[in-house]
Amino acid sequence: MIDLLLLGNTGMQPLPDRWLSSLLVRSGGALTLFDCGEGTQIPLKRFGWGFRQIGAICLTHVHADHVAGLPGLLHGMANADRTEPVAIYGPAGTARVVAGLRTIAPDLPYEVTVSDLRGGESFPLPGGLTGSALSGLHRIPVVAYRIHVGRGRGFLRDRAEALGVPQPLWGRLQRGEAARWPGGDATPEQVLGPPRRGLSVGLVTDTRPLPTMPPFLSGVDLLVCEATYGDPADAEKAVAYRHMTFAEAATLARDAGAAALWLTHFSPKLTDPSLWLPQATTVFAATTLGYSGLTTSLVFEP
Amino acid sequence: MIDLLLLGNTGMQPLPDRWLSSLLVRSGGALTLFDCGEGTQIPLKRFGWGFRQIGAICLTHVHADHVAGLPGLLHGMANADRTEPVAIYGPAGTARVVAGLRTIAPDLPYEVTVSDLRGGESFPLPGGLTGSALSGLHRIPVVAYRIHVGRGRGFLRDRAEALGVPQPLWGRLQRGEAARWPGGDATPEQVLGPPRRGLSVGLVTDTRPLPTMPPFLSGVDLLVCEATYGDPADAEKAVAYRHMTFAEAATLARDAGAAALWLTHFSPKLTDPSLWLPQATTVFAATTLGYSGLTTSLVFEP
Numbered sequence: 001m002i003d004l005l006l007l008g009n010t011g012m013q014p015l016p017d018r019w020l021s022s023l024l025v026r027s028g029g030a031l032t033l034f035d036c037g038e039g040t041q042i043p044l045k046r047f048g049w050g051f052r053q054i055g056a057i058c059l060t061h062v063h064a065d066h067v068a069g070l071p072g073l074l075h076g077m078a079n080a081d082r083t084e085p086v087a088i089y090g091p092a093g094t095a096r097v098v099a100g101l102r103t104i105a106p107d108l109p110y111e112v113t114v115s116d117l118r119g120g121e122s123f124p125l126p127g128g129l130t131g132s133a134l135s136g137l138h139r140i141p142v143v144a145y146r147i148h149v150g151r152g153r154g155f156l157r158d159r160a161e162a163l164g165v166p167q168p169l170w171g172r173l174q175r176g177e178a179a180r181w182p183g184g185d186a187t188p189e190q191v192l193g194p195p196r197r198g199l200s201v202g203l204v205t206d207t208r209p210l211p212t213m214p215p216f217l218s219g220v221d222l223l224v225c226e227a228t229y230g231d232p233a234d235a236e237k238a239v240a241y242r243h244m245t246f247a248e249a250a251t252l253a254r255d256a257g258a259a260a261l262w263l264t265h266f267s268p269k270l271t272d273p274s275l276w277l278p279q280a281t282t283v284f285a286a287t288t289l290g291y292s293g294l295t296t297s298l299v300f301e302p
Numbered sequence: 303m304i305d306l307l308l309l310g311n312t313g314m315q316p317l318p319d320r321w322l323s324s325l326l327v328r329s330g331g332a333l334t335l336f337d338c339g340e341g342t343q344i345p346l347k348r349f350g351w352g353f354r355q356i357g358a359i360c361l362t363h364v365h366a367d368h369v370a371g372l373p374g375l376l377h378g379m380a381n382a383d384r385t386e387p388v389a390i391y392g393p394a395g396t397a398r399v400v401a402g403l404r405t406i407a408p409d410l411p412y413e414v415t416v417s418d419l420r421g422g423e424s425f426p427l428p429g430g431l432t433g434s435a436l437s438g439l440h441r442i443p444v445v446a447y448r449i450h451v452g453r454g455r456g457f458l459r460d461r462a463e464a465l466g467v468p469q470p471l472w473g474r475l476q477r478g479e480a481a482r483w484p485g486g487d488a489t490p491e492q493v494l495g496p497p498r499r500g501l502s503v504g505l506v507t508d509t510r511p512l513p514t515m516p517p518f519l520s521g522v523d524l525l526v527c528e529a530t531y532g533d534p535a536d537a538e539k540a541v542a543y544r545h546m547t548f549a550e551a552a553t554l555a556r557d558a559g560a561a562a563l564w565l566t567h568f569s570p571k572l573t574d575p576s577l578w579l580p581q582a583t584t585v586f587a588a589t590t591l592g593y594s595g596l597t598t599s600l601v602f603e604p
Contacts, residue, residue, distance in 0.1 A: 013343065013374065014341065014344050015344070038370075038374040039316065041315065041316065042316050042318050042341065045315075045317070064373045064374055064377055068370070068371075068406055069340060069370075071340075071366045071370050072316070072340040075315070079315070097406055099405075100401070100404070100406070101403065101405070103364075103401075103402030103403070104364060104369055104370055104402070104403070
């Protein structure tokens with residue numbers, strides 16, 4: 001299961017009633033935060049998923065509206081008594097920026113590692129997730145993320161019973177190890193069902209849509225995607241500033257074969273994003289407008 | 303006249319319904335901001351005094367809750383089309399921290415200068431104010447500030463008329479220059495009244511009270527002072543963490559001969575500061591509990 005919480009839905013600057021775009025992901029009790037603009041610790045505190053459990057912070061890029069909240073977050077995690085290491089990922093330049101921001105968070109009770117990504121990498125994330133990065137196209141280096149949790153093959157209890165496998169050995173077989181007992185043996189292949197789908201989420205923000213993205217995001221259960229501009233008349237601005245329109249985000253979700261789409265990172269000028277929702281839903285029906293506090297739980301199919 | 307706006311009243315961390323302690327000062331249409339913790343740009347925007355007019359930022363110290371909002375503020379001022387230089391003041395280490403934070407605000411359409419203060423300096427602030435700094439005692443270098451605007455001597459119109467000074471020359475005399483006309487002359491001393499009080503404000507936060515403070519703050523029209531702890535039982539914590547209690551802030555206001563006191567920088571654990579207000583008012587009656595949006599205008603005495 002992967003739980004997701006959108007902390008904010010706004011780009012450029014935090015507003016009196018709207019937090020900056022940021023996504024919190026929970027898996028196996030551990031948390032990964034995607035982007036951390038100014039003020040992100042406030043909805044984080046309000047929704048109460050915890051600070052101590054944050055084991056990784058994935059930054060899409062180092063523009064202030066995606067990273068300025070990092071020192072406050074690191075302090076908040078220290079105040080919550082985190083002692084385990086924290087891994088920060090981001091595109092080229094991230095290590096330099098984190099070092100700069102840590103001038104105001106120099107002493108922390110946990111180790112912080114920073115990895116600059118080129119795009120193309122996969123890396124472990126807390127709670128058994130795997131992260132992958134893809135280069136995007138913005139005014140500075142940016143990466144899109146895909147996170148994935150695999151699912152083990154099903155255990156065919158009837159077959160195990162028919163083979164006479166003693167119950168204490170079932171766990172071995174489930175873990176993919178052979179089992180032997182007085183009077184018989186069994187291999188995992190004999191008692192495990194076919195491979196099963198895991199769960200995947202894509203996070204794409206502050207980039208133009210690229211032809212590399214649909215394959216990278218292929219079949220995600222949820223795509224969380226920027227949609228800076230609602231009005232199709234702003235399509236040229238989206239090109240100029242290297243963002244996306246609602247329609248472009250929906251097209252990406254459709255082309256990737258995503259199951260669902262959350263729109264976020266609305267321009268501060270977009271006071272009522274719902275006015276432009278049809279721009280997305282006519283292309284991709286399963287679109288939800290992001291807001292601070294939007295959550296979902298992705299579960300394995302039955 | 304000096305207008306003051308308290309943007310937040312909280313120490314340590316921004317809360318869902320409370321902004322970090324920060325004070326905005328307006329004089330002659332120009333703004334000076336004192337401290338800039340994470341999220342400060344949000345109440346700044348809400349109360350609408352403007353971003354472009356901010357000509358100086360005075361930091362008491364470089365703990366994150368007083369400075370993490372700086373990159374966002376600098377971007378906000380750029381978005382508001384400021385082009386005039388901006389001066390940042392703070393204690394030792396400020397220049398290094400500002401450089402670190404500017405990794406996410408590298409390109410600005412205005413010049414930023416940073417001055418590390420030792421305490422003891424005076425320096426010009428926007429709108430005709432003069433700032434002065436005094437070293438405090440915290441866990442890292444900290445300065446307290448006093449701001450002052452002078453007031454010219456009154457023009458004694460009756461005397462000028464009696465001396466026959468032609469009206470076009472009155473301005474010269476008001477500016478302190480001698481005047482001469484066909485048939486006479488006059489010096490400023492002949493037409494100007496006694497020296498008059500200006501206006502002064504003190505800002506003291508994240509420090510223990512020190513014996514040097516009452517003389518530094520002598521006779522201020524308003525003291526804005528931290529009061530991290532309300533409960534007298536927390537007096538030892540105040541010593542250990544180098545903060546103040548309500549009673550200590552009130553004692554400082556009394557000893558300085560301040561006209562009024564605003565308390566701010568309450569501990570996040572202090573959910574209802576009014577419970578402890580009597581701790582201050584029994585020592586110094588003219589005490590107000592700070593909140594986001596508290597304002598006053600200090601005017602010259604009649």
